[in-house]
Amino acid sequence: MTVTMAEATETAQAVVLPEIADPSRVAPRDARQLSGLFFDQLGVLEEGTREYQYARNTLIEMNMSLVRFAAGRFRSRGPDEMEDIVQVGMIGLIKAIDRFDLTREVEFTTFAVPYIVGEIKRFFRDTTWAVHVPRRLQEARIHLAKATEELRTRLGRTPTVQELSQLMCLSVEEVNEARLASNGYSSSSLDAATGSGDEGEAALADYIGADDHDLELVEDFHALAPMIAGLDDRERRIIHMRFVDELTQAQIGEHLGVSQMHVSRLLNRTLTKLRTGMLTTH
Incomplete structure (x- = not known):
């Protein structure tokens, strides 16, 4: 059932939310306007009631386009990870809906996108390291990458540890620790192809390690x-x-x-x- 904005507004005055057959198919522009109506009623409905659950679930489905929009920033991660990224982004959307306050006079989209992006980034930070390292070093790796890029652009060469140390306000030992921790961010399978050997395609395991006699x-x-x-x-x-x-x-x-x-x-x-x-x- 398609609901026009005029019908939705008229229904809201009766404190009865419109029935939307497929909220996920509501256009983003209409979703922005309808969200205000649903949030208004969500604030007065009793939590746990069928009406409250309907309003909350409809808000989630109507605003799924925000998750797809935010997830698009991470498409370079590859198609295999996009499904996980969208699922994590949905968690951020739900948190935003539960914490949104109409009295702040802020558009819900403006409020929700940072929640969604933050949840996705937290997912990458906490789960994509090949080797577990402390949170302090995970964050230091991010600062190290930014500082390295900034100095490389400014100096036209790869910065030294001392230069990174000064920019990041860290000791040389801490910078070296962050660089060492960065090695744990990703890993390669020993069966990964590295090119063609004399007898066909070679694997990484063919070039590292040896038989221990x-x-x-x-x-x-x-x-x-x-x-x-x-x-x-x-x-x-x-x-x-x-x-x-x-x-x-x-x-x-x-x-x-x-x-x-x-x-x-x-x-x-x-x-x-x-x-x-x-x-x-x-």
Whole structure:
């Protein structure tokens, strides 16, 4: 059902709000005028009643165009994020409706847009960091970006840390901390394509990191532990003195009261026993 402005005004005098079949399809210009009527009645209706809910819900739907308008400022974020941006903007619209006061003599659109934009910016600030950092550093990153751009325009080059420090009224350490925190704002998948390699498209993981060959030692140590435990006391003592205490065979012989040649034979026999056990295990 289409409601003209004359009908709406006449109905308002009877303190009965017009029934609008699809408030979201009301033109923005008509929505601005009808909003005044609905806000006027919202102020006198009892909260929680069906009439109050109708007035509030209609105001929300009629002013969805404000959310789409505000969200348009962030279209550079990409189409994948626009749905989330609009949803967050709706929260800002609802807050604006609940806090709007007709006695301020301010247009609702003027009042609502900062609420919507603020809610969207808060969403980006709180949820789009790839790594969680303190709010203080999140805000410092924004100031750092603005200061960097201002000085780059003024100086015609990338500003130094000292120059940023003076402009931002922060210490050099705080500026460096903010720059380091900025690295946590976004991240890339290790599977992200970085171009074409010799065998086709290459991923980021192909260029960073390497196989840790020491991991093999961990497996060897786990396999070796029960074998060492199976040696007799003298064999374990020789292994400990040679490879933990790093004593020479002559020094080991002095501790055991035997010749260096005898220590060499005992050590070779023990190592052969351990090596055979490792090969059998693998």
